[in-house]
Amino acid sequence: MNYYLGVDAGGSKTYALVTDDCGTIVGKGQSGNGNHQLNKAEARRNIWEAVGLALKQAALTREDIAFAFFGMAGADREADFRILRPMIAEMGFARHEIVCDTMIALRAGTDKPYGVVLICGTGTNSAGINRQGESLQCGGFSYLHGDFGGGGALNVEVFRSVIRAWDGREEPTLLTPLLLEELGYDNVQAMFDDYLDHDRTPPIRVAKLLFTAAAKGDAVAQAILRKQGEELGKSAQAVIRRLGMTEETFDVVLAGSIVTRGEGEFVSAYVAQAVAAVAPRASIAKLRIEPVVGAVWMAHEAAKGMLPQTVYDKLKDITDYNEIAL
Structure with missing residues (x-):
């Protein structure tokens, strides 16, 4: 079984979700500000915390994650990515990608990539x-x-x-x-x-x-x-x-x-x-869907080349992160 991590790092909160190959949520984590433009040290700490909580709940390590996808507020220009690439790389995920959080909102709002x-x-x-x-x-x-x-x-x-x-x-x-x-x-x-x-x-x-x-x-x-x-x-x-x-x-x-x-x-x-x-x-x-779901879908797509319909269907009704029950 493979596992996939999606992260939505915003200015007021950071959400992380881990799913398996079928789209079943096995772990989630939440923390505060994840925007480096507001406070780089705080953002790093909160992203690590949210991801750590999700992995702990799923009883997984970073090595178990087939792909980690990060949607990040403030990831606007190359100057931002020069800060964010090493920040995320040091987390130790073998395969990962960073995009602006606008992109995961886009993916969460449509059934197309x-x-x-x-x-x-x-x-x-x-x-x-x-x-x-x-x-x-x-x-x-x-x-x-x-x-x-x-x-x-x-x-x-x-x-x-x-x-x-x-x-x-x-x-x-x-x-x-x-x-x-x-x-x-x-x-x-x-x-x-x-x-x-x-x-x-x-x-x-x-x-x-x-x-x-x-x-x-x-x-x-x-x-x-x-x-x-x-x-x-x-x-x-x-x-x-x-x-x-x-x-x-x-x-x-x-x-x-x-x-x-x-x-x-x-x-x-x-x-x-x-x-x-x-x-x-x-x-x-x-x-209508939580943007972090878009990050999870993009993690599946990045690893598999496409999003299985079963994974889309399992997550498409998540409108409130706080209502996710495991």
């Missing part, structure tokens, strides 16, 4: 793999470097829209009473002064107010979400064109709270329009 993924949670990112195995990342580096949106930017859009409505530069918006209630202010003047005097930044959670206001017909909120959808659509178009996928049939996987929540159609509808314009055979799919 190729496609496009758009991430829109706290930040945004996009990536793709074509049939030939060529991969590409587009964005994920900040507003200065071409990105727009995610909760870490939409929160500012909410705040400034309320300010602009208050001082007369924009039309009134339902975001005003929603934001005042969320932040605990009696009026916009008090909020404006407090934030300006103390150099505050609105919390990321206020981005959710866009969906509440948009659902009630608020034009300001709808326009912001439309811009988010159009920007994600541009990223998808760039990946599709550059990977030569315009005539292909594949999934565009949407991942992250801004595009997967129930009200996400305020964003995803514009993504779908942009994708259809350049790749009419593509389909939109929202990520």
